[in-house]
Amino acid sequence: MLGRKGDTCVLIKSKDDESAFLKELELRAAGTGPSAKQAASELRIRKAGLKGEAESAYLIDFHFERSPNWAVIHDLRLEHRGRTAQIDHLLINRWLDIYVLESKHFNAGLKITQDGEFLRWDDYRKTYTGMASPLEQNERHIAVLRDVTQTLEWPQRLGLRIAPTFHSLILIAPTARIDRAKRFDSSRVIKADQLKKQIDKSFETENAFLGLLKTTAKLVSGETVEFVARRLIALHRPLVRGQQSEPVAAAVTPSGKVRIEPTIAPPPLPSPPPLPPRLPSQATPPAPTIAATSAPTEQATAPACKTCSAKAGEILYGKFGYYFKCDACAGNTTIRFNCHPGHKPRLRKDGSAFYRECADCGSSALYHRNRT
Template sequence: MLIKSADDQSAFIAQLEHTANGQGPEAKRAAEELRIRKAGLKGESESAYLIDFDFASGRNWAVLHDLRLERNGRVAQVDHVLINRMLEVYVLESKHFRDGLKITDDGEFLRWNGYKKTFEGMPSPLAQNDRHISVLRDVMADLDLPVRMGLTLSPSFVNMVLVAPSARVDRPKRFDTSRVIKADQLKAFIEKDLDSGALLRLAKVVSSETLEQLARQLAAQHVPMQRQAPTVAPPVASNKVASDPVEQIAGPACKACNAAKGEILHGRFGYYFKCDACETNTSIKFECAPGHAPRLRKEKLEFFRECAECGTSALFHRNTQ
């Protein structure tokens, strides 16, 4: 049964397209965001179609797409969730690899860059999904879980990564990649997975009504992302300063005098803030949810704080020279 479909992003995509047709750095950022967003949506929609085809019409599975959860300052953006009557939760991360994927014996994920003709490193989607499961586990622990003979039936979780059926995947010999599969193989994989330990699973079976009730409780925890595309600043007179058209957060401050006026420079150990008032150097470090890795991105005189896991980008500082 289909409990939740993906959120409609058509208005956000249209806004990005409008901004990308403009000029300046905002248009450039919008064009890049549009490219990434469309690729991601393509992979998610292809996987969603296959999942719905195989699992959404029956009463033994609950299907949820595009589930965003927040708990204790942590955020999980889960592409797809499948829950069966044994309370087994398959957490599915969709990845769109246009030019192929390579996984090393050490578990490192590399994607092929067709333009540069080389493999490039990328965050592990398995590790990313582990973080999603950590948040999902905490959220579901607070739901009204079924009880049998005085004992609460707790869900179990399965981490899986789905890639496009047409994608090439180079697999290692030592690292276990069995949970990285092509989306059209999901049904066969789950059927084989369920065949193992079938008798033990039967002791935990709940009714279809209980499954639906639990899945709807989970869907009610969804927190939609407030998406705001970059906008192109309108023309201004030469004697006025244009307002910043993108989201801006608190910028760097000197560790010695707390002054905020200065320049971001790059040195031996990365970017740092040089205070104009006392010339003290202050390292730049960002904090985010556990497991997230926010970074500083430079574009001419502007510096942006970006977090791939949160999907956020905000202006952090603008140098004067």
């Protein structure tokens, strides 16, 4: 269990798998016309972003993955009251310090002006071009995360919630050049390989009295850190691209670390009696095993509008894949499929007919038929 003395287990959620989405972009980019150029541009930007996130994730894992005092979460997407936070990396320690880390990849360099404006070097145009401030972007992420934590079961001391402390850091590739303005505080923009030193420095410079107060008033067990991290991961909502919709489920790696990987949610089953909330001191019961079954002639559940629940409409293909266009309210609904854990069902088009198919369990069922 996480947090025991000498134990190196730590809770990790790795980045969601985007290989299917990248493959789709590659296929679209190989075509012709404006859509192919747009796909090629999106593919190039996405690959650069993934490269930066992967580099940062490696350095984060190197220093914190095996620490019993930290929980590491990669690629956490939260939705709360109409707002969204796409957090690249999250670190939580036993003092409930929460580090929200945003990775940025720059091929040539970054410039920060006296007014806090961020500029990136455009090697093609040979000039700096404007970009959104990653500091402001991260502050928005923290605002959503702070509101989300208020809704969760949270560690308490003497009947009061232990307030978390949020820290914002922007991680830049170690090889990138950063031109900083003297009058603007850009200390939260750091090279990714300086992260551990930056965090250690914040502990070293803390007032001794405040540090002692913080230790006695806020220090929680490693089990509690895991408890908090699991509650956040349970709220992860992956960005749906096409038919990709992957809630998360826990798995244990051979090394003993608890790893949270994306899986497909199981099909609807009769609801068992609700269990009481798991406290930090309680172990997580093993997930029940559901045997995969084949249903090649089963009629799949028809699509329904998320706004008005109407079932009359057409399946169309858009920027992010197939979606259901409602005849009643003209609303768009993303197509999502459930199957057994680890399975990846897909939508197959055959003329005006659309089939829900899963190669993992050998199932194929008519999902919808457009008007001919």
